[in-house]
Every structure is written in C-alpha cells, then in structure tokens.
Amino acid sequence: xxxxxxxxxxxxxxxxxxxxxxxxxxxxxxxxxxxxxxxxxxxxxxxxxxxxxxxxxxxxxxxxxxxxxxxxxxxxxxxxxxxxxxxxxxxxxxxxxxxxxxxxxxxxxxxxxxxxxxxxxxxxxxxxxxxxxxxxxxxxxxxxxxxxxxxxxxxxxxxxxxxxxxxxxxxxxxxxxxxxxxxxxxxxxxxxxxxxxxxxxxxxxxxxxxxxxxxxxxxxxxxxxxxxxxxxxxxxxxxxxxxxxxxxxxxxxxxxxxxxxxxxxxxxxxxxxxxxxxxxxxxxxxxxxxxxxxxxxxxxxxxxxxxxxxxxxxxxxxxxxxxxxxxxxxxxxxxxxxxxxxxxxxxxxxxxxxxxxxxxxxxxxxxxxxxxxxxxxxxxxxxxxxxxxxxxxxxxxxxxxxxxxx
Amino acid sequence: xxxxxxxxxxxxxxxxxxxxxxxxxxxxxxxxxxxxxxxxxxxxxxxxxxxxxxxxxxxxxxxxxxxxxxxxxxxxxxxxxxxxxxxxxxxxxxxxxxxxxxxxxxxxxxxxxxxxxxxxxxxxxxxxxxxxxxxxxxxxxxxxxxxxxxxxxxxxxxxxxxxxxxxxxxxxxxxxxxxxxxxxxxxxxxxxxxxxxxxxxxxxxxxxxxxxxxxxxxxxxxxxxxxxxxxxxxxxxxxxxxxxxxxxxxxxxxxxxxxxxxxxxxxxxxxxxxxxxxxxxxxxxxxxxxxxxxxxxxxxxxxxxxxxxxxxxxxxxxxxxxxxxxxxxxxxxxxxxxxxxxxxxxxxxxxxxxxxxxxxxxxxxxxxxxxxxxxxxxxxxxxxxxxxxxxxxxxxxxxxxxxxxxxxxxxxxxxxxxxxxxxxxxxxxxxxxxxxxxxxxxxxxxxxxxxxxxxxxxxxxxxxxxxxxxxxx
Numbered sequence: 001x002x003x004x005x006x007x008x009x010x011x012x013x014x015x016x017x018x019x020x021x022x023x024x025x026x027x028x029x030x031x032x033x034x035x036x037x038x039x040x041x042x043x044x045x046x047x048x049x050x051x052x053x054x055x056x057x058x059x060x061x062x063x064x065x066x067x068x069x070x071x072x073x074x075x076x077x078x079x080x081x082x083x084x085x086x087x088x089x090x091x092x093x094x095x096x097x098x099x100x101x102x103x104x105x106x107x108x109x110x111x112x113x114x115x116x117x118x119x120x121x122x123x124x125x126x127x128x129x130x131x132x133x134x135x136x137x138x139x140x141x142x143x144x145x146x147x148x149x150x151x152x153x154x155x156x157x158x159x160x161x162x163x164x165x166x167x168x169x170x171x172x173x174x175x176x177x178x179x180x181x182x183x184x185x186x187x188x189x190x191x192x193x194x195x196x197x198x199x200x201x202x203x204x205x206x207x208x209x210x211x212x213x214x215x216x217x218x219x220x221x222x223x224x225x226x227x228x229x230x231x232x233x234x235x236x237x238x239x240x241x242x243x244x245x246x247x248x249x250x251x252x253x254x255x256x257x258x259x260x261x262x263x264x265x266x267x268x269x270x271x272x273x274x275x276x277x278x279x280x281x282x283x284x285x286x287x288x289x290x291x292x293x294x295x296x297x298x299x300x301x302x303x304x305x306x307x308x309x310x311x312x313x314x315x316x317x318x319x320x321x322x323x324x325x326x327x328x329x330x331x332x333x334x335x336x337x338x339x340x341x342x343x344x345x346x347x348x349x350x351x352x353x354x355x356x357x358x359x360x361x362x363x364x365x366x367x368x369x370x371x372x373x374x375x376x377x378x379x380x381x382x383x384x385x386x387x388x389x390x391x392x393x394x395x396x397x398x399x400x401x402x403x404x405x406x
Numbered sequence: 407x408x409x410x411x412x413x414x415x416x417x418x419x420x421x422x423x424x425x426x427x428x429x430x431x432x433x434x435x436x437x438x439x440x441x442x443x444x445x446x447x448x449x450x451x452x453x454x455x456x457x458x459x460x461x462x463x464x465x466x467x468x469x470x471x472x473x474x475x476x477x478x479x480x481x482x483x484x485x486x487x488x489x490x491x492x493x494x495x496x497x498x499x500x501x502x503x504x505x506x507x508x509x510x511x512x513x514x515x516x517x518x519x520x521x522x523x524x525x526x527x528x529x530x531x532x533x534x535x536x537x538x539x540x541x542x543x544x545x546x547x548x549x550x551x552x553x554x555x556x557x558x559x560x561x562x563x564x565x566x567x568x569x570x571x572x573x574x575x576x577x578x579x580x581x582x583x584x585x586x587x588x589x590x591x592x593x594x595x596x597x598x599x600x601x602x603x604x605x606x607x608x609x610x611x612x613x614x615x616x617x618x619x620x621x622x623x624x625x626x627x628x629x630x631x632x633x634x635x636x637x638x639x640x641x642x643x644x645x646x647x648x649x650x651x652x653x654x655x656x657x658x659x660x661x662x663x664x665x666x667x668x669x670x671x672x673x674x675x676x677x678x679x680x681x682x683x684x685x686x687x688x689x690x691x692x693x694x695x696x697x698x699x700x701x702x703x704x705x706x707x708x709x710x711x712x713x714x715x716x717x718x719x720x721x722x723x724x725x726x727x728x729x730x731x732x733x734x735x736x737x738x739x740x741x742x743x744x745x746x747x748x749x750x751x752x753x754x755x756x757x758x759x760x761x762x763x764x765x766x767x768x769x770x771x772x773x774x775x776x777x778x779x780x781x782x783x784x785x786x787x788x789x790x791x792x793x794x795x796x797x798x799x800x801x802x803x804x805x806x807x808x809x810x811x812x813x814x815x816x817x818x819x820x821x822x823x824x825x826x827x828x829x830x831x832x833x834x835x836x837x838x839x840x841x842x843x844x845x846x847x848x849x850x851x852x853x854x855x856x857x858x859x860x861x862x863x864x865x866x867x868x869x870x871x872x873x874x875x876x877x878x879x
Contacts, residue, residue, distance in 0.1 A: 067806035244458040399525035
C-alpha cells in the first residue's frame with residue numbers, strides 16, 4: 001500500500017508538471033459571493049494544495065469517498081442483518097412452538113379441534129406466519145401416515161393455504177416455483193400439474209428436479225411416467241433423490257426395463273440402477289442388447305446389474321465382450337463373475353489373471369476364482385506354489401485370501 | 407546518468423500505478439462475480455436435502471487420503487473424526503510419511519492394526535511403502551494405514567492414490583478437522599455433472615485457532631484471540647468467499663487448497679498424480695489436471711463451493727507464518743514456471759487467458775511490485791522529496807479501498823454462513839479489517855519477497871509447521 005502511494009506520488013508529480021499552468025494557480029482573494037463559485041474556489045484550493053493533476057486528485061477523492069460510504073453502508077447492513085436474523089429467529093421459534101401446540105390439539109383433541117382451528121387461522125394472518133405454518137405442516141406430515149396425514153391435508157385446505165402454494169407455483173421466480181411445487185406435492189394437490197409438467201424440461205436444474213419429485217409424488221399409477229418425456233439429462237444427484245423418494249414413500253415400482261431403450265442415456269442408467277435395486281430379474285435378453293450400447297457407461301452399468309441380480313445366463317456374452325472393453329468395464333465384468341461364482345468359467349478367469357497387467361484386474365479375477373469355492377481355491381493354491389517368471393501370483397493371491405482386507 | 411534515472415523512474419512509477427489500478431479494478435470485478443455466484447449457490451442449495459445421499463447405494467465411492475508426518479499429538483482424534491463423517495461408501499487411507507515420532511505406534515494400538523498382504527503397484531512414483539495396515543476390529547474396516555519412507559506430502563498422497571481403489575479421492579491434511587457433512591457437500595458437484603466431467607472440487611477452509619474442540623469435532627466456534635490468526639481469518643474469508651468463488655464461476659480456478667479437495671481418481675492418476683518436485687503440489691495438481699483435460703479436448707469443470715468444510719490451525723507466530731508464506735510463494739513460482747505454456751494460450755480457454763495471467767500478475771508479481779514501491783517510498787523520504795499531503799491522499803485511497811473490500815467479505819460471511827455467532831466477534835472482525843492493511847499485510851508482503859529470495863537461492867525446504875495441537879486449545 002505504501003508502495004503504491006509512494007510510487008503514485010511521483011507519478012502524479014509528473015502529470016502535474018505536464019499540466020497547463022492555470023491548473024496550479026491558487027486563487028487566494030476569493031471575493032465572489034456566489035456560493036457555487038465559493039465552493040469551486042475552495043475545491044480548487046484543496047486540489048492545488050497537492051500540487052498535482054486535478055483530475056488525478058479528484059479521482060482519488062472520489063475513490064476514497066466511495067470506499068468510506070461503501071464501508072459505512074456495509075457496516076450498517078451487517079449490523080441490521082444481525083438484528084433482523086435474531087428477530088426472525090425469535091419469531092419463528094415462537095410460531096413453531098405455538099403451531100405445534102395448536103396442531104396437536106387439532107389432530108388429537110377432538111374436543112378442542114374447532115378452537116385450535118380458529119386460533120391457527122388467527123395466528124396465520126400474514127404471509128410470513130402462513131409460510132411458517134405450511135413448513136411446520138409439511139415437517140409433520142413427513143413422519144405421519146394414514147388418517148392423520150389426511151387430516152393435515154384437510155386442515156391445509158380449510159385454512160386456505162393452497163392459495164399461497166399455487167401463487168408460488170405460478171410465480172415468475174424459480175425459487176418460488178420450487179417452494180410451491182414442493183408444498184403442493186406434499187399436500188397431494190394436483191391443481192398445478194400442468195405447470196409442473198412444463199417445468200420438467202426447464203433449463204433451471206433445481207426447478208426441473210423439484211418438478212420431477214412433485215410428479216412422482218402426484219402420480220397414482222406410474223410415478224415415473226415423466227421419464228418418457230424427459231429430454232434433459234437426469235443427473236446422478238436427481239437419480240439419488242428420486243430413489244430416496246421411492247423408498248421413503250413406498251411408491252408403486254414400475255417395470256424399469258421399459259426405459260432401457262430411451263434416447264436419454266441418463267434415463268437408461270437410472271432404469272438399470274432401479275432394476276438392480278428392485279431385483280427385476282426378467283431382463284436378461286434386454287441386458288444383453290445393452291452390452292452393445294454405444295455409451296460405455298451404459299454398458300458398464302449393464303454389466304454391474306447382471307452381477308447384482310445374479311443373471312448367469314449372460315456369462316457367455318460377458319466372456320465375448322471382455323477383450324474389447326475399456327478398463328472400467330473389464331473390471332465390472334470381473335465383478336459380475338465374482339458376484340455369481342461359477343466354476344465353469346475358472347479357465348476364463350485364469351486367462352484374465354495371466355494376461356492382464358493391471359493390479360485391480362488381477363485382484364478381481366482372483367477374487368472371482370476364490371468365490372467359486374473349493375475348485376477355485378485349490379487352483380489358486382496350486383498357482384501360489386508354481387514359480388512363474390512372468391507373474392508373482394503369491395502376492396496377488398495372498399492379498400485376495402487375506403480376510404482382513406475388506 | 408540522469409536520462410537513465412528518468413527512464414527507470416518512468417517505468418517503476420507507471421508499472422506500479424497501472425498494476426495498483428488493475429488490482430483494484432480486478433478485485434471489484436471479482437467481488438461482483440462472487441456476490442452473484444454466492445447468491446445463486448445459496449438459493450440453489452437452500453432446497454437440498456443432503457441426507458438423501460448419506461446412505462444411498464447410488465452415491466459414488468470415496469477414498470479419503472490423509473498424509474501424516476509427526477502428527478502423534480492429534481492423529482488419533484483426527485482419524486476418529488474421519489471415520490465418523492456422514493457418508494456411507496468411503497474409506498479412510500492414512501499415510502504415515504516416515505514420521506519420526508510415535509504416530510504409527512499410536513495408530514496401531516488405538517485402532518488395533520496389523521500388517522496385511524496388500525497388493526498394489528507403483529502407478530504413481532512414491533517412496534517405498536513399508537507396509538499396509540488394516541484393523542482386526544471390523545468397526546474400523548473403513549480404515550487403511552500406509553507406512554512409508556519419508557518423501558513429503560505429495561509423495562504420501564501418491565502412495566495413498568496407489569493403494570486406494572475408489573472413484574473419487576479426497577485429499578486432506580491429517581491435522582485438519584472436517585465438518586461432518588463435508589463429504590456430502592463436496593461430492594454433490596460430481597453427482598450433478600451432466601455434460602461436463604467434474605474433475606475437482608474444493609470448499610472453504612476455516613481457522614480453528616481458539617475454537618473449542620473435543621473428540622476431533624469443533625464444539626464452539628470462536629474468533630482467534632491472537633492478532634496474527636485473527637488477521638488470517640480476514641484474509642481467508644476474503645480469499646475463499648470472494649476470490650475463489652468468483653474464479654470458479656469464471657472457470658479460471660487454479661487452486662484447490664491442500665487442506666481439503668476432492669478429485670476424480672482416474673484423471674489424477676492419468677495426469678501423473680501429485681508432483682514431488684514442487685512445494686505447491688495442491689496448485690500444481692489442479693493446473694495439471696485442467697491442462698490434461700484441455701489438451702485432450704475433454705469437457706470438464708473444477709468447482710468451488712462456499713460452504714465451510716474444514717477447519718485448520720494457522721500459524722500464530724511470525725516465524726511459522728514466514729515459513730508457510732515462503733512455501734506458498736515458491737509453490738506458486740514453480741507451478742507458474744512449469745505450466746508457462748498456458749500464458750495467454752487460447753487453446754486452454756479461460757485457464758490460459760484469464761486464470762494463469764491473473765495468478766502471474768496479481769498473486770505472484772503484485773507483492774514484488776509492491777515491495778519495489780515501498781523501496782521507492784523510502785527513497786523519497788530519505789531524499790526529502792516526498793509530497794506528504796499527496797502521499798496521505800494516496801494512502802487514504804489505497805487504505806480505504808482495501809478496508810471496504812474486507813468489509814464486503816465480512817458481509818458475504820454474514821449473509822451466507824455467519825459462523826461467528828457473537829455480535830462481538832463480528833465487530834472484532836471489522837476492527838481487524840481496519841488494522842490488517844497496516845500491520846498484517848506488510849508482514850505477508852515481506853514474507854512473499856523472502857519466498858522469492860529462497861527460491862532464487864534454491865532453499866526449497868517444505869518448512870516445519872509448528873502446531874499447538876487442537877487438544878491444547
């Protein structure tokens with residue numbers, strides 16, 4: 001900082017030297033009475049005190065002024081923000097406590113149900129308070145099932161909170177849409193389904209994801225129907241979210257092989273993952289077709305699924321695919337063999353162990369051999385005793401047979 | 407003679423003035439970009455439920471690699487923290503980098519470890535691995551300890567990369583404390599990837615000095631009591647919430663802190679792993695993997711997230727700070743020199759046209775220019791040719807601009823994560839913003855110059871980071 005000031009000091013001196021002489025004239029008489037002129041004279045006097053270029057001095061003054069104003073404004077914002085946060089926190093805490101009590105009364109105390117309703121209606125008289133109430137009702141309904149959950153939905157409608165959610169769903173702001181979709185989905189309201197459908201291919205990924213979640217929740221028959229319409233990629237994050245939703249809400253599980261030939265690769269990946277999770281075994285032929293898929297990740301997932309669901313019928317196809325596959329897919333094929341041990345393929349696995357130089361491939365082939373049980377283990381022991389000049393079987397096999405390496 | 411003096415004066419003064427103006431303009435632009443990015447991030451993530459990936463079978467597998475050298479005092483607690491992170495599919499690989507203390511013995515005893523017949527190959531160069539240890543107790547099945555000959559941090563990370571098997575690797579300092587949800591937040595950008603492959607992600611590193619820590623977790627967050635660490639809080643807040651966030655948005659990010667970063671293992675190994683020829687291995691790796699992707703015409707992203715993910719102890723004495731900053735400077739110099747091909751090379755996109763030139767001009771050259779300016783200032787004072795009123799005006803210009811930038815950083819911290827809950831702490835931070843340019847910045851600048859001198863004279867030591875140890879806070 002001193003550096004800049006020191007250097008700029010002389011820099012300005014040079015500029016000043018090159019300026020016309022009138023810029024350094026000091027008007028000390030100052031007889032004029034016009035306030036504008038008085039100010040201008042004072043201004044010039046200040047500028048001239050520095051014996052520098054007036055333009056440079058003016059710029060420096062402006063930056064200093066800007067910086068001081070900025071930092072004072074920011075300090076005020078920081079302090080006000082603190083106060084606001086504290087106040088909001090206190091209000092939310094108060095409302096949550098109040099709502100909790102009233103909701104309990106409404107749901108579990110028939111005698112005071114109507115009174116609780118009136119009080120809830122009275123407290124939730126503005127947007128902020130209503131939002132806290134909606135959030136509270138959603139939190140509550142997450143952990144509830146059956147009749148009580150329906151009671152919460154009825155209360156939501158009775159209090160007219162649906163209007164708030166719909167307003168948000170149709171708002172121009174995406175973050176409001178997200179909120180609205182979420183609330184409507186939780187409360188099982190289908191009034192904005194058209195709007196939600198439109199957002200399935202929105203460019204905003206958060207909005208798109210929330211629309212997908214809402215569609216899954218609001219669909220009765222096939223919750224994943226929207227996958228047929230999905231043009232944008234379904235990220236792994238979205239897949240995980242959908243999967244969690246499926247588990248939590250025990251949704252209807254469709255036959256996922258219907259999406260195996262989707263043009264959207266991410267949809268195929270998701271379908272494969274779900275086939276594996278729900279052990280949908282009747283997919284052998286379709287999986288073999290996917291072994292030829294142009295996308296290497298799809299092929300990888302198809303190999304994985306075979307192992308996960310134990311489809312031994314694909315072994316001949318896997319053996320055929322192995323030599324031409326990329327490293328990751330070779331590894332997955334060997335994983336599949338390790339998951340469905342079959343001594344008929346020991347010869348293939350031994351050939352992999354002999355021909356591959358990569359540590360991971362060697363370990364996986366050895367694991368697959370070990371998993372076949374007695375025939376595989378005795379073959380490995382025989383290999384351990386043999387002295388090959390090309391391969392140190394002992395190290396590989398010791399690693400695989402070491403039960404401490406999980 | 408006079409002519410030569412005039413020419414020298416002309417270049418020094420113009421250079422300093424132009425760089426100062428450029429630095430200020432750049433900082434202003436970065437502030438605007440980081441504000442936009444932060445707003446976008448906060449909106450986007452206010453709807454995220456990280457719990458959905460905690461136990462998801464679909465989530466990618468991770469290997470957390472923690473190199474440790476003479477960390478005996480903290481290693482047990484730190485491993486405990488690493489083993490209790492919120493994530494399902496991960497392993498912890500601790501690399502004992504030839505510690506001279508009893509780190510290995512302590513780990514063996516605390517976690518019931520024994521040597522196993524682990525098979526691996528040296529795909530990445532590293533010093534001899536003496537043994538791989540696993541626990542007899544299945545509750546610690548996630549833990550793998552590698553014992554190897556001492557070779558430095560980069561060497562230890564390469565050893566970890568040779569042994570680990572998962573899709574993504576997380577490199578961390580064994581003496582750092584990770585937030586329990588750090589992995590969830592770091593893995594998210596990788597899981598969100600669609601058209602571009604995410605090859606690296608980093609997050610905000612916070613300062614743990616004076617915080618209350620128990621069982622390897624931060625219990626209470628306090629602002630450091632001493633001036634030096636407190637000034638570093640200001641410096642880190644500015645660097646992480648303003649600089650790196652903006653560079654992430656501008657796709658010019660060159661550095662993911664060595665204290666915590668997540669990378670695509672396959673890309674790291676294919677690109678050659680960590681370089682053992684530099685003391686700035688974290689920056690060098692990011693530049694190299696980015697360069698690798700660009701040279702192979704592969705679409706990629708390096709992401710920075712503003713969430714505080716990791717806590718670390720920073721130097722609290724000038725001596726230790728000097729060592730650290732000298733190392734950082736040497737690391738920057740080495741990386742910039744190794745990858746000089748990037749300089750204004752449009753083949754590398756924003757990395758070559760924006761990121762590299764910025765680091766060269768502002769992170770590396772700026773302190774040198776600043777130092778030259780100080781020398782000039784001293785010369786003017788000695789020769790009694792300094793215009794004091796104008797000097798004070800210029801001083802005010804630089805000072806207030808610097809302070810206002812720091813206050814922006816405090817505001818960003820306040821509206822994002824406000825980790826310092828006490829109002830008093832925020833006021834103290836504000837006070838530091840006023841003091842830092844006067845008392846801390848000159849020290850750091852001189853240390854950077856020392857780093858340059860160390861590099862010129864080939865004094866290329868890592869420099870020992872003396873830590874109090876979290877347990878003593």
